[in-house]
Amino acid sequence: MKGAFFVVDGIGGAGKTTQLAFLKKKLGKRALFTHEPGGAPRAERIRSILKAEQEPQLDPLTDFFLFWAARAEHVGARILPALKKGKVVISDRFDSSTFAMQVRGDRQKSIEKLFWQCREHTLAGCEPDLYIILDAPIAAARKRRHGRSSEDRFDEKNEAYQARVRAGYLEFAKRFSKRAVVIPALLPPQEVQRRMWEEIEKRI
Numbered sequence: 001m002k003g004a005f006f007v008v009d010g011i012g013g014a015g016k017t018t019q020l021a022f023l024k025k026k027l028g029k030r031a032l033f034t035h036e037p038g039g040a041p042r043a044e045r046i047r048s049i050l051k052a053e054q055e056p057q058l059d060p061l062t063d064f065f066l067f068w069a070a071r072a073e074h075v076g077a078r079i080l081p082a083l084k085k086g087k088v089v090i091s092d093r094f095d096s097s098t099f100a101m102q103v104r105g106d107r108q109k110s111i112e113k114l115f116w117q118c119r120e121h122t123l124a125g126c127e128p129d130l131y132i133i134l135d136a137p138i139a140a141a142r143k144r145r146h147g148r149s150s151e152d153r154f155d156e157k158n159e160a161y162q163a164r165v166r167a168g169y170l171e172f173a174k175r176f177s178k179r180a181v182v183i184p185a186l187l188p189p190q191e192v193q194r195r196m197w198e199e200i201e202k203r204i
């Protein structure tokens, strides 16, 4: 098995948690499981700022740069060292979330250029080998999220926002077509697992 970097992403309620649990069982200690925002000590401190319920809410540009700052820490302190040791790294969310949520969801058209620049600088040497995007219709995802204690300020935004985020993930996947796969999250869980594993196995 060789080192490789995978991202599992998608709108809240698309079933990431279930699928990541499956991968943990399947890969065990051979893989490093991590998440964003966070994944490294200083990145976790940034996460607590991003996840805090605060009034007034963070300025959208602050939000955007904090996600990138946390990611730079995560990449340098955790992801690159693991890849260098030949580990398989699986991240729950990555820059696909920033594209979908901050650039498309928040309609920050003007920061799109910044997004690609931050990406080029931050991800040098650790471009994901594959983005696995779990895609679900907004209503179905909302139903699955309903009553979850982990529901946050992003999940609570309205349907139009959620629809833009979903479209943002699909657009991102299309752009990276050779390094992204979209799996319909409403398929039976075993089928989602099968498709996900088929893609991972080819790359490790």
Ligand code: TMP
Pocket: 035, 036, 037, 067, 093, 094, 095, 097, 098, 099, 101, 102, 150, 152, 154, 155
């Ligand atoms: P979670 O760890 O519970 O999924 O919470 C992270 C929240 O942050 C989630 O609502 C998605 C959001 N997020 C962004 O808006 N942009 C990003 O770049 C990332 C990584 C997460």
